[in-house]
Amino acid sequence: MAVDTRHTRILEALQRRGGYASVEELATALAVTPQTVRRDVADMAERGLLRRHHGGASLPSTIANTDYAHRHVEHAREKAEIARAAAVLVPDGSSVFLALGTTAEATAAALAATHRDLVVVTNSVAAAHILGAAPGMRVNLLGGRWQARNSGLAGVTTVEMVGRWHCDTCVLGIGGITQDGWLLDYHEDEVAVVRAMQANATRLIVVADRAKFGRVAPHRVAQVKRGDTLVTDQVPSPAHVASLKRLGVGVLQTDEVHLSGDGSGDC
Numbered sequence: 001m002a003v004d005t006r007h008t009r010i011l012e013a014l015q016r017r018g019g020y021a022s023v024e025e026l027a028t029a030l031a032v033t034p035q036t037v038r039r040d041v042a043d044m045a046e047r048g049l050l051r052r053h054h055g056g057a058s059l060p061s062t063i064a065n066t067d068y069a070h071r072h073v074e075h076a077r078e079k080a081e082i083a084r085a086a087a088v089l090v091p092d093g094s095s096v097f098l099a100l101g102t103t104a105e106a107t108a109a110a111l112a113a114t115h116r117d118l119v120v121v122t123n124s125v126a127a128a129h130i131l132g133a134a135p136g137m138r139v140n141l142l143g144g145r146w147q148a149r150n151s152g153l154a155g156v157t158t159v160e161m162v163g164r165w166h167c168d169t170c171v172l173g174i175g176g177i178t179q180d181g182w183l184l185d186y187h188e189d190e191v192a193v194v195r196a197m198q199a200n201a202t203r204l205i206v207v208a209d210r211a212k213f214g215r216v217a218p219h220r221v222a223q224v225k226r227g228d229t230l231v232t233d234q235v236p237s238p239a240h241v242a243s244l245k246r247l248g249v250g251v252l253q254t255d256e257v258h259l260s261g262d263g264s265g266d267c
Helices: 003-016 023-030 034-046 063-073 076-088 102-114 125-132 156-162 188-199 238-246 254-260
Strands: 020-022 051-053 056-058 095-098 119-122 138-141 145-147 152-154 167-173 182-185 201-207 219-223 229-232 250-253
Touching: 003 020, 003 023, 003 034, 003 056, 003 076, 020 023, 023 034, 023 056, 034 051, 034 056, 076 102, 076 201, 076 229, 076 254, 095 102, 102 119, 102 125, 102 167, 102 201, 119 125, 125 138, 125 152, 152 188, 156 188, 167 188, 182 188, 188 201, 188 219, 238 250, 250 254
Parallel strands: 095 119, 095 167, 119 138, 167 201, 201 229, 229 250
Antiparallel strands: 020 056, 051 056, 145 152, 182 219
């Protein structure tokens, strides 16, 4: 069983048991050894996905945090691959807006591992923490209203602070993508921040796993346009690819990167 699958099943088992389970109960539920569960629990606790206790584990304190924890482990391997591919597109010595989201956090980790000279402007506390530990990074955390659901900041103050900056690149995770290239998201205050980042950046890189294609969210962010780049593990259909290419959007699929072996894709 893959690690991300185990992590998802651990969270599901904790929910079924009212928020807490012992190591032995989790081992039985997953059909793995207690030692494996302990390693997984330690890793997930370090990432803030659950709380570690002597002999067991519990869910985070709020439903919102639990939902965010699920998104962290959903398609975790694919998100890491997307992040590594997106990081290659960001030149060292440049400036980057980094928005909220679990794929954007994965991109922060990829940038921290491969870059040594970036100016980063973000409203994600998690991304700031990751990048702030890397040498040579100049990390600027935007102010605003605290959001426990995703460890980020948003609102009018955040939008105003974005307007003080201009960055070479905006890296954006997203809630959903329509076939005609509209980027969708769930929370109006976060959408306002993302629009401001996009408006104050020279280029846009959208990072999204294949599950985001066709997923419905209530707010339109923007329609991707010529010069933008979409980095994904897999575009689900030729119709989606054709539509994006008609818009002039570069499409980089990580499965194609691995096949070519040279870090290039269809951009």
